[in-house]
Each structure stands twice: as structure tokens, then as C-alpha cells.
Amino acid sequence: MLPRVWTAAALAVTLFSIPLLADSTTISEADAKALDQKIMTEAKTKSEIIANLSHLSDMIGPRLTGSENLKRANDWTAERMKAYGLENVHLEPYEIPVGWERGTAAAKFIDPSPGRPILIASAGWAPGTKGKVEAEVVIFKATKREDLAQYKGKLKNAVILRGEPRKIEPVTTVYQPGQLGPRPMGGGPGGGGAPGGEGRGRGGNRPAGGPPGDFSSNPAFQQMQQFAQEVRDFLRAEGAVAIFTDSAKPHGLLVTTGSWRGRERASEQESIPQLFVAHEHYAQLWRLASRPAPATTKIEIEVNNKMIPGPITVYNTVGEIKGSEKPDEFVVVGAHLDSWDLAQGTTDNGTGSSIVLEVARILAKSDIKPKRTIRFVLFSGEEQGLHGSRAYCERHKAELPKISMALVHDTGTGKVVGFGLQGREVLKPIFEKETASLKEIGFKEITTRGMGGTDHASFERAGVPGFACVQDMGEYRFTHHTQSDTLDKANEENLIQGAQVMAVTAMRIANLDQLLPRDKPKREFPKKDDAKEQKKDDKKDDKKDDKKDPERIVAPKRIG
């Protein structure tokens, strides 16, 4: 029979070969600390993160939801999990209503500056232009239903500029290593929303001091989405060619985002083409289109995309280490495997996926049996609205009360500097104690702040404590959803640190005597006027966070 209390010295010799905790009920803090060290050393000395990330990035490539590439990645990650000795490795299917394939997207000036190319990228699940079209560039300023009338009959063959060009800070002032950014820059979900005002919202903002989290039930957000749909329908009915949105990133970076709508099928998806435009070109188009009549700005555009009629089956990759004492209680360690398709999906989110595999490798290989089952989940459909993690929560509904925590990594290649506990004040002392060993590797702070926009939010919504790592933003604000999200951006040292943080935390939480408490203050959405005030406050906050107090940890408000 194994002794219940292990000395650190004994641990140092025997760990990774002898099943620990097999019949123990309480682990001494000294033993737990020794275990932390062992885990961190294994992560540091035998890392397979870059090997796995290279395969995902260079050999498989971008992993758009519903694509063959993503299925390849599902199969390959399942193989990795099996090779690492995980149990119950399988793919969990769910359906999306329609698939999408990116085609070519080209535009150039006709008048003025004839022949000069305009850099564009289509939003996901947006249609093409049905051939080459000559279009006039028109500024469209409607912000409410009553504003639409003034454009009636004036938008035939028009390309619409939606919103003023964003102010872009020089990269020399934006990119400061070690700075924790409030959110990625740009027209993606982190910035101005998808073209035509669509998008998944700025989850994680903090209306009126309530705990942050999911925004889809916010009436103001719903109203905004409804108006965006009205605008698309109006523009389409008026014969407009496409909607242009500023990519809002520096130096020619393009972004993409977008999704199918609801449960609609392909035939109902035929909305209006929506394109992101390189900031430099968008700003020029805006200047030109701002000239008084009779000046006109003409361009040529051709976009070819393909809707793939569904429903299409997509998968989450799942594997686990069975708990030694409470196998039917769980800790979920996750990241999303799907990516956007302008580059390789390295930092969003090959990095998180490779870290999840690495945590699986370390904890499985070590022969340390956690008390609870640790389940590793690589979600899909995250980029189109957290579909994979929602499907997981739905499929595992009966288990939800027994999931102690879901922990997600999804802010690129930067170090993990803390956790935001989504308003769950009661967990703060627990996490402060359990993560003490991580201080030595740059893990700084546990806060109650929250963020939205990645898969932990699906667990939070289902009442399960769900957290995303707070990370040093580094270049993530540039790589996020752009053609620059490539393998060369990966930082091995930081990724190893991420695996250390997630592995230690998962093991610690899996070994607690109890499931984490569920108490969470109730969330209230602000009334309209409050929302405006809150927006101002947030802006002030962001400035303060960025400029005056760069050391302060700020949860990215919109990340994945």
C-alpha cells in the first residue's frame, strides 16, 4: 500500500514512475509543491510543443470549421492523444448548417488612380460578387432604421464604406513587449465587428460592474445585431455590390471573421458580399468618397466564394486521464483547434491546441493519477461563435454539475500572466493558494475580471466555472485573424510556460478535496444610458491600462 504522505525527497526520486495519490485522500502541501516542480521540469526539458505546432501549421495548415483540413487536424490530434497514453480518445460530432470555401478576392481602382490594386479579404460565410463588377464607392452612415430612407434608390452598383477609417497607432508605440493589451486590434471580433456591423460582440466588457461573460442575451447587443441584418437586407434590395469594412490593422494587414446565421441553410445565406480592406486602402477610399459631387470614385471588384450546402458534421477532439478517486468528476483543459484561413492559424489557436496536447503528454506520461478525471478537449467552430464548446456542454449536460472547472488557452504565443475568475470572488483565495508555485515562472496575478470570446464562456454560460488564461499580448494584436498568423511568430519559451501553468493548475484543481464552489454574483445588463457611461469608463480604463500602468494585468476583453 502506498504511503499517504510523501516527502519531497521521496517524490523527487519516484515521481513519473509510481502511481501517486492512488488511494490518498489528502495531499500535503509539500507533496503538492514537489509535484508542481516535477510537472514544470518535464514541460521545460521534454517539450513537444513546437514539433506539434509545426505539424499543425506547416503540414495541416489553416483549419476552417467544416473544412477537410480541420477534420485532418481532428484525426491527427486524436492520434497524438493516443500516443501520449490518454484514455477514451474519440471525436465528438455535431452539425453546422452550411460550410464555406474561400475563393479569390480582387479589387482595383478605375477612377482615380486606374489599375492600382486594393487589398481585400472576404468575410467568412459571405457570398461572392457573381463575376467582375464596376462599382461606385459610397459612404454609408446609417446608424438606425430612420437613416435608411435617405439612401433609397441611390445604391445601385455601389460599394459601401461602413464606418470611418479607424485611428491606427504607429506600431512602434503599440508594440511594447510585456504589455498586456486590452484586446486585439482590428476589424475582427476584437475590434470593430464584422463587416456590416455584424460580429459576435465584445464579450467580456463589464456593464455596470456586473460580472462579465456572455453578451448574447444583452438587449442592446441583440438590437445591434438586428439592425445589422436590416442593413444587409436593405443594401441587397437596393442592388449594392458589397460592403467594405476597415481591417483596422497597420501595414497592409487584412483580417477576417464572420459566420453563418442561426440555423440557416445555404440557400438562405445569400446575403451581400462583405470584404475587409487593408487600412491604408480603406482610408484612401474614404478620403476619395468624401469629395463633394460631382466627383465619383470607381473601382472594379470580383469575389468568388463557395457556400457548401449542409448540414455538415464537424468534430471536437476529446481524450482523458481517468481520475483515481472520483473518475466521474472532471477538470476540462481546452483550446480551439479550428482557425481562420488567411494564414496558418498558428497563434489562433495552434498555440493553445499544442499546449493542451503538451499538458496531456506531461500529465499522462508522468503516471501521476489525479483524483478527478482531467479531460482534454480541442474544440472546433470557436471562430464562428463558440459552437464546439457549446456542443460539448450540450452533449455532456448530465456531467456539468461535476465539472469543477474548464480552463482555456487562446491568446496566442504570449506568457500566461494570470487568470481572471469571471467575477467568482469566492475562488480567489483557492486559486491564489493553488497557483503559488507558478510565481517563479512569471505567473503574476489572480483577478476577478473576466473576458469573453473563447470557449470558457460556453462553460460559464452553463454554470461551470470557466476561465481563459490572461496572457501577454505581444504580437497577437497583429497576428489575430490576419495573413500574418504564421509559425514564425511562435515563441517556444512562452508556450512552455503556458503548458506549465495549465498543467500545474489542472492537476491542483483535480486534486482538491471538493469541486470548486459555483457561487457567482448575478449579472445585470445596464440600461441604455448606463451603457454609454460604461463605454466611456471602459475607454478611460483602457487608456489607463495601456499607457500609465503597463504592469497592471488587464483581461483582454475579446480574445479568441
Ligand SMILES: [Zn+2]
Ligand atoms: Zn482563438
